[in-house]
Amino acid sequence: MNDSGQGPGTSARPKRKDARRNQQTLLEAAASVFVASGVEAPVRDIAAKAGVGMGTIYRHFPTRADLVIAVYRHQVDACAEAGPTLLATSTTPHAALGQWVDLFVDFLVTKHGLAAAMQGDGTGFEALHAYFLERLLPVCTQLLDAATASGEIRSDLNAYQLLRGIGNLCIGAESDPRYDARRLVAHLVEGLRQPH
Amino acid sequence: MNDSGQGPGTSARPKRKDARRNQQTLLEAAASVFVASGVEAPVRDIAAKAGVGMGTIYRHFPTRADLVIAVYRHQVDACAEAGPTLLATSTTPHAALGQWVDLFVDFLVTKHGLAAAMQGDGTGFEALHAYFLERLLPVCTQLLDAATASGEIRSDLNAYQLLRGIGNLCIGAESDPRYDARRLVAHLVEGLRQPH
DNA sequence: GAATGAAACGGAACATCGCTCCGCTAACGA
DNA sequence: TCGTTAGCGGAGCGATGTTCCGTTTCATTC
DSSP: SSSSOOOOOTTTTTTSSSHHHHHHHHHHHHHHHHHHHHHHHHHHHHHHHTOOOHHHHHHOOSSHHHHHHHHHHHHHHHHHEEEEEHHSSSSSSHHHHHHHHHHHHHHHHTTTTTHHHHHHHSSSSSHHHHHHHHHHHHHHHHHHHHHHTTOOOOOOHHHHHHHHHHHHHHTGGGGOTOHHHHHHHHHHHHHTTTTT | OOSSOOTTSSOOOOOSSHHHHHHHHHHHHHHHHHHHHHHTTOOHHHHHHOOOOOHHHHHHHHHHHHHHHHHHHHHHHHHHHHHHHHHHHHSHHHHHHHHHHHHHHHHHHHTHHHHHHHHHHSSSSSSHOOOOOOOOHHHHHHHHHHHHTTSSOOOOOOOHHHHHHHHHHTGGGOOOTTTHHHHHHHHHHTTTSSSS
8 A cells, every 4th residue: 555545746657758757857846946945936936947837737736735745755655654663663652752753843844834834724735734644644643552552641632633733833943043843842742741 | 011012003093084984994894804714814805894995904004914913902912911910810820821821822723814824934924923922922931930930840942932832733723623722732831841 | 751649738818816006085174 | 165185995016826728749650
């Protein structure tokens, strides 16, 4: 089930050479523009950077969210796969959870505007939210369950709420030196130990 | 310094009767539209609801943020003033902090999109962010200092980071039944007790 | 190596925003 | 009453996401 759930944009590889090349060019251009201007950069900028027309973008990625997903798919997958690994190699489930959360936060904080887009306020990024959830919710659930079972954590918080809380805490972290999302998240995770 | 820092939009009351009436009408229309469609509702909708032209809105409130501030000024002020009161009447500073945070969260969660707008991602709501900070940062600092002095809290988190974290956690809370911002914030505040 | 059908492209065009500008209206003081 | 001018209204501008369709280019067939 590793590659079957691919969303639109990267699922069926196009037949024609130019189409495949354009898709690759677009992914690279988008990644570059995202780094420079954030995830909410104008679509025109990405098209210009890639040297293609608007229509080409929307042909390959019907939605901006699809493009964002395609760009970050590998990293999200890596984060998802790190969960079980950490659980197996860490000293305790709680330590594994902490390290995994750090991984996730590092990912979000270094992607300009990604956290904000992910929580989508009707800006057309709902698909992005759904994708993150689909990939990371099972992993987070597994880690949380393990930590709960080991008695290290006593909390009525489920994985969805934790994930969402972490995502929220990361919003705007990349553009505000006074704000340290990592520390806030650490405090939140620390709070899991106390019941209510 | 309580009323001197009033922002644009409500400071100098206009001379002409129609202008004053329009300002009042606009505030009511805006409040109504904010409830129905959220804080990010199109300016045109508010103008239509108030039965005035676009120019009239921007004459009274140079920026969308100014309008939002004007609409919620009273409630923000009430929240700010509740801080010292709670500190005086509560059993412990930590209890006061908890109650005050609950107040703040309740306010944010019941205002559609306000939390998201407040953290402003360059959508022109920076003034809103600044206003909240100006009003609430001193109060939060006072509460946090008191709780720290009483030894109930040991944390290197400053008031800005706490406020911002709370604001972030409230984003999207009003439109997602699976997400309970109050509980997340409670966990965060609980985490303040643990150093690092 | 043409011819041809379809896939893919490009960018003009449309809808929707926030916000500005300026000709016109009507409130107010003399 | 009447002139001044604060205030009004909404067309218009620039930016943005998205769609649409005529044109180009590839892959296949003869």
